[in-house]
Amino acid sequence: MSKHRYDPQATVRAYIMVFACLMIFTALTVAAAFVDLGAMNNAVAMAIAATKAVLVAMIFMHLRGGSPLNVLWISSGIFGFVIMIAFPLLDLLSRNILGIPGK
Amino acid sequence: MSEIASRLQHHFANEEQQYDAATFGMWVFLVTEIMFFGGLLTAYVVYRTAYPEVFATASHHLNVYLGTFNTIVLIGSSLTMAMAVHSARLNQRQKLAVYLILTMILGSVFLGVKAYEYTHKWHEGLFPGNFFYAGPDAVHQRLFFSVYFALTGLHATHMIIGIGIMLVILRMSMKGRFDETWYTPVEITGLYWHFVDLVWIFLFPLLYLIQRHG
Numbered sequence: 001m002s003k004h005r006y007d008p009q010a011t012v013r014a015y016i017m018v019f020a021c022l023m024i025f026t027a028l029t030v031a032a033a034f035v036d037l038g039a040m041n042n043a044v045a046m047a048i049a050a051t052k053a054v055l056v057a058m059i060f061m062h063l064r065g066g067s068p069l070n071v072l073w074i075s076s077g078i079f080g081f082v083i084m085i086a087f088p089l090l091d092l093l094s095r096n097i098l099g100i101p102g103k
Numbered sequence: 104m105s106e107i108a109s110r111l112q113h114h115f116a117n118e119e120q121q122y123d124a125a126t127f128g129m130w131v132f133l134v135t136e137i138m139f140f141g142g143l144l145t146a147y148v149v150y151r152t153a154y155p156e157v158f159a160t161a162s163h164h165l166n167v168y169l170g171t172f173n174t175i176v177l178i179g180s181s182l183t184m185a186m187a188v189h190s191a192r193l194n195q196r197q198k199l200a201v202y203l204i205l206t207m208i209l210g211s212v213f214l215g216v217k218a219y220e221y222t223h224k225w226h227e228g229l230f231p232g233n234f235f236y237a238g239p240d241a242v243h244q245r246l247f248f249s250v251y252f253a254l255t256g257l258h259a260t261h262m263i264i265g266i267g268i269m270l271v272i273l274r275m276s277m278k279g280r281f282d283e284t285w286y287t288p289v290e291i292t293g294l295y296w297h298f299v300d301l302v303w304i305f306l307f308p309l310l311y312l313i314q315r316h317g
Contacts (some may be wrong), residue, residue, distance in 0.1 A: 011189055019182040026174050030167065033312035041316075045308035052304045060185045060297045062290075067123045070130045077134030081141045088149050 018059045025052050110285045122287055129291045133298050140257065140302055147250045147309065154243045159314035161247035164229055166220065170311035173216050174303065180209035181300040188293040191286035196276055199289070203273050206296065207266050217259050224248075251310055258306060261299045268292050 029048040037044060058064045063071055115121040151158045187202035228236045231249045235241065272292050275281065281289060 006192065008189070008193060012186070015182060015185045015189070019178065022178045022181075023175065026171065026178065029308055029312065030171055033167075033308070033315040036316040041314065045312055046305075049305050049308055053301050056181065056297055056301055056304070060181055060300075061294055062126075067127060069123070069127055073127070073130055074134060077137050080134075081137050084138070084141050084145055085148055088145055089152060092149055092152055 014059050018055050021055055022052055118284065122290075125287045125291060126294065129294045133294065136261075136298060140254070143250065143254050143257065144305075144309075147254065150243075150246045150250065151313075154240075154246065157240045157243040158247050160238075160240070161244040162310060162313040163315075164224070164227070165251075165311050166223075167311055167315065169216055169220055170307055173213050174307045176209050176213050176216070177300050177303050180206045180213070181297050183209060184293050184296045188286070188289050191276070191281055191289040192283060194281070194283040194286075196279075196281075199276050199281075200273060203269050203276075207269050210262050210266050210269075214259060214262055217255065221252075254306055254310070258299065258302055261302070265292075265296050265299055268295065 025048050029045055032044050032048070033041065035041075057074075063074075111118055111121060115124065183202045183205040187199055187206060190196075190198035190202055224230055228234050229248050230252065231245045235245055235248070238244070269292060272289055275288065
């Protein structure tokens with residue numbers, strides 16, 4: 001029900017394209033896991049997952065062409081999520097860096 | 104036209120505003136869901152940072168083939184769900200029913216594989232409990248499996264609820280509640296189902312694909 005005219009054929013084409021991309025990325029993430037990339041393994045897996053997530057959100061969940069308020073709200077949600085992950089890590093990773101017991 | 108007018112609640116200026124408000128409301132809910140799963144993901148990140156090697160060893164008890172298969176099934180169900188919303192928008196009632204049923208079947212396949220995996224883990228003694236045993240470093244491997252069962256269990260619960268919602272939508276559609284001017288519940292159900300797919304897109308590499316090269 002967006003302001004733009006709805007094009008059924010283009011929509012179906014976009015859905016199938018996204019599905020194909022998601023399949024390729026799934027194959028890619030499994031293949032990458034079996035290659036030793038050192039510390040990069042996890043970064044690659046998360047980068048691929050994030051790309052897949054953006055594709056699903058933009059096309060399947062109609063963020064593209066939808067209200068910009070949705071994008072603003074989700075961004076603030078992800079920001080909150082990053083804080084939730086980052087602050088415990090800040091604590092965990094900074095323990096004993098001074099070499100003083102209890103600091 | 105009178106029927107269309109009756110669907111517009113009096114506190115909205117027009118149909119588009121009503122539709123935007125409904126989808127925004129769903130996105131508000133979905134962000135609370137990010138936080139819901141986020142708490143468990145934080146536990147995962149903290150424990151994996153603390154015991155990276157143990158998490159890799161524990162993760163190798165999971166079957167990559169089943170995990171990959173389930174990922175493909177769930178992404179497939181997202182495609183059929185998107186097609187269901189598309190059919191609803193064009194008021195193609197039969198296609199909507201077919202795509203909804205396909206989505207429910209694919210969702211059930213996912214849950215079936217998950218049930219098989221759970222049973223297997225249970226028999227291997229990998230369910231955190233009195234009889235938990237996973238070889239060396241059992242205490243910390245237990246952390247991985249606690250997080251594994253909590254995350255995938257919460258995810259599977261969401262899928263069961265999603266299938267229930269789809270049954271309601273299917274019934275509403277068969278009663279002729281939707282047409283091209285109003286199909287908002289189908290769109291909202293789609294958002295929910297795609298979100299469940301999104302969660303799995305992250306869970307799959309986090310749980311199944313840790314240091315597989317080693």
